[in-house]
Amino acid sequence: MSVPLKDLEKQQNCKSSKRKRHNSDSEDEDEDENSTWMNNIVDRYKGRPHIDIFIKLCLARFTSEYSVILESQLPQKINKDTTFKLDGSLGYIRKRTRTSPAVIKYPRFSPENSPEKYYQSILQLYLPYRYDEQLKPLLFQTYENFFTCGRVKFQGDNTLSSVKEIVIKNMSDFVKNGHDLEEAEKQFHEKDPKEDAWCELCPEAEVNRRECIDEGKVSSVIEEDLSIPDLNEKSSSSVGTNLLSVSLTKNEIIPRLRSLNVKQRRILYKVRDWCIQKANGKTPEPLHLFITGGAGTGKSHLIKCIQYEATRILAQTTNNPDDLTVLLTAPTGTAAFNIHGLTIHSALGIFKSLSPDHATLSEDKINSLRSKLEHLQILIIDEISMVNKKLLFFVHERLRQVKKRPDNCLFGGVSIIAVGDFYQLPPVRTKRVDKLYVDDPSNPSNQLWNGLFEIAELDEIMRQREDGMFAELLNRLRVKQKNESLSSSDKETLQHCFGDSPDEALHIYSTNAEVDTFNKEMIMKQCTESKLIEAQDFPKRQNFREIDSEKTL
Numbered sequence: 001m002s003v004p005l006k007d008l009e010k011q012q013n014c015k016s017s018k019r020k021r022h023n024s025d026s027e028d029e030d031e032d033e034n035s036t037w038m039n040n041i042v043d044r045y046k047g048r049p050h051i052d053i054f055i056k057l058c059l060a061r062f063t064s065e066y067s068v069i070l071e072s073q074l075p076q077k078i079n080k081d082t083t084f085k086l087d088g089s090l091g092y093i094r095k096r097t098r099t100s101p102a103v104i105k106y107p108r109f110s111p112e113n114s115p116e117k118y119y120q121s122i123l124q125l126y127l128p129y130r131y132d133e134q135l136k137p138l139l140f141q142t143y144e145n146f147f148t149c150g151r152v153k154f155q156g157d158n159t160l161s162s163v164k165e166i167v168i169k170n171m172s173d174f175v176k177n178g179h180d181l182e183e184a185e186k187q188f189h190e191k192d193p194k195e196d197a198w199c200e201l202c203p204e205a206e207v208n209r210r211e212c213i214d215e216g217k218v219s220s221v222i223e224e225d226l227s228i229p230d231l232n233e234k235s236s237s238s239v240g241t242n243l244l245s246v247s248l249t250k251n252e253i254i255p256r257l258r259s260l261n262v263k264q265r266r267i268l269y270k271v272r273d274w275c276i277q278k279a280n281g282k283t284p285e286p287l288h289l290f291i292t293g294g295a296g297t298g299k300s301h302l303i304k305c306i307q308y309e310a311t312r313i314l315a316q317t318t319n320n321p322d323d324l325t326v327l328l329t330a331p332t333g334t335a336a337f338n339i340h341g342l343t344i345h346s347a348l349g350i351f352k353s354l355s356p357d358h359a360t361l362s363e364d365k366i367n368s369l370r371s372k373l374e375h376l377q378i379l380i381i382d383e384i385s386m387v388n389k390k391l392l393f394f395v396h397e398r399l400r401q402v403k404k405r406p407d408n409c410l411f412g413g414v415s416i417i418a419v420g421d422f423y424q425l426p427p428v429r430t431k432r433v434d435k436l437y438v439d440d441p442s443n444p445s446n447q448l449w450n451g452l453f454e455i456a457e458l459d460e461i462m463r464q465r466e467d468g469m470f471a472e473l474l475n476r477l478r479v480k481q482k483n484e485s486l487s488s489s490d491k492e493t494l495q496h497c498f499g500d501s502p503d504e505a506l507h508i509y510s511t512n513a514e515v516d517t518f519n520k521e522m523i524m525k526q527c528t529e530s531k532l533i534e535a536q537d538f539p540k541r542q543n544f545r546e547i548d549s550e551k552t553l
């Protein structure tokens with residue numbers, strides 16, 4: 001808005017308008033100078049000229065359409081159509097030259113809580129008057145009463161007009177969406193004001209704001225060398241080493257946060273809200289969230305953002321910002337490597353054999369794990385489709401043990417964000433009934449998954465987002481049953497894709513025979529000169545680890 005806000009508060013005195021403004025607008029400057037001698041805006045309104053255009057002019061319109069000028073600033077030739085002298089020594093007013101009138105600002109009262117103040121205020125603003133008594137003539141007990149039943153006659157007009165109609169008509173020019181705003185304000189006060197509500201309305205602005213705040217601060221995310229314990233020789237001797245998994249740096253994460261699509265963003269903010277509650281000392285129920293979606297819908301992309309954001313916020317809940325609050329894991333080394341996380345087994349000291357006897361850790365090891373996971377609040381498990389009921393049970397038990405929580409405390413009170421797609425890889429060597437999604441109430445581990453997790457589904461394929469048709473085809477293939485045949489157009493699209501792919505590209509075949517053929521072909525292509533080396537096989541003696549060189553097979 002290019003014109004200044006006006007404060008119509010009745011009691012406002014001239015001093016309050018002496019505030020320095022950095023606006024070079026001449027009308028504004030006039031106003032400041034005038035404020036040093038004027039009484040207040042209401043006095044100036046009452047002292048308006050007794051000519052036709054001012055008779056039915058209400059205070060709101062007077063303030064928004066006229067500005068006060070000093071006598072010394074009067075031009076030599078006064079434009080009598082636009083400049084007017086006020087009564088007494090109140091100065092001059094000039095019609096604003098702007099195309100739009102000024103916005104006016106005034107105290108708002110609730111008609112329910114302060115009816116008298118409310119009706120006094122709207123009468124003062126929208127009913128033309130010259131003396132205060134005209135706002136509540138003696139015959140009327142209250143302002144409300146006058147507003148509802150009063151009638152007035154203006155100078156030079158013999159007809160009686162309803163006060164209510166005049167006020168409502170004038171008010172409609174100034175108060176836009178007033179009822180909605182009042183309702184919104186009421187709801188805002190009734191409900192708990194939402195933390196960070198702005199980031200829901202305008203997440204990009206929130207990212208920018210945060211960027212500004214963070215400028216110069218050290219990132220709370222720990223950056224260190226990549227360490228995947230399962231692939232790291234040294235790690236086998238100790239449990240949960242290097243639990244501080246590598247996260248992205250701020251510069252890497254900001255573009256990711258900005259790029260999130262609507263659904264990804266919604267999920268991020270759900271987790272974020274939970275973290276903010278925690279950071280504010282509240283005790284929300286642990287999250288049990290399952291983020292699913294087809295291949296390439298951005299699940300891994302999202303969990304990196306969640307990990308960054310949750311770590312950043314939850315750092316406020318501990319004395320040491322380096323304490324581990326969010327742990328990013330996956331069931332296999334490769335899956336963990338892809339997300340720069342840890343395997344579930346190494347992070348929680350769970351042995352691959354998965355037998356309860358082997359699951360117990362020595363007191364030393366459990367204490368060491370406890371000290372590392374003391375502040376853990378969120379465990380993210382990627383590729384959940386590869387986790388079976390047994391493994392999830394071990395996760396629950398280990399977290400319970402580490403957090404010293406009773407049997408019935410699911411996952412020791414730690415929030416679990418499971419991410420994956422059950423149409424993708426299943427757990428290895430697992431019977432159908434032990435797969436997570438199979439609802440089997442007779443299995444005590446069933447309660448750790450079925451009916452517990454809230455599902456959030458991503459459905460926009462981001463990997464092939466430039467090729468919408470192909471992305472849709474992938475979605476159809478994802479849910480296709482073996483006995484369902486492909487539509488002819490889908491077949492055509494797939495055949496079209498089946499062109500010459502570069503040799504070095506990863507090739508996927510459905511049978512080992514096809515894999516062997518391709519490998520042989522490639523070897524022949526790359527190694528044109530062949531050498532024959534004859535193999536010799538020797539039997540190994542059972543207990544002596546010696547090779548029986550005499551007995552060649």
Ligand SMILES: Nc1ncnc2c1ncn2[C@@H]1O[C@H](COP(=O)(O)OP(=O)(O)OP(=O)(O)O)[C@@H](O)[C@H]1O
Pocket residue numbers: 259260261264293294295296297298299300301302421462463
């Ligand atoms: N909002 C986004 N904006 C831009 N690129 C995105 C977005 N979300 C994901 N991507 C990109 O799309 C690709 C696929 O994303 P991602 O690997 O996270 O999907 P996924 O659901 O984990 O896939 P999969 O199930 O195959 O592991 C990646 O290259 C990722 O960087």
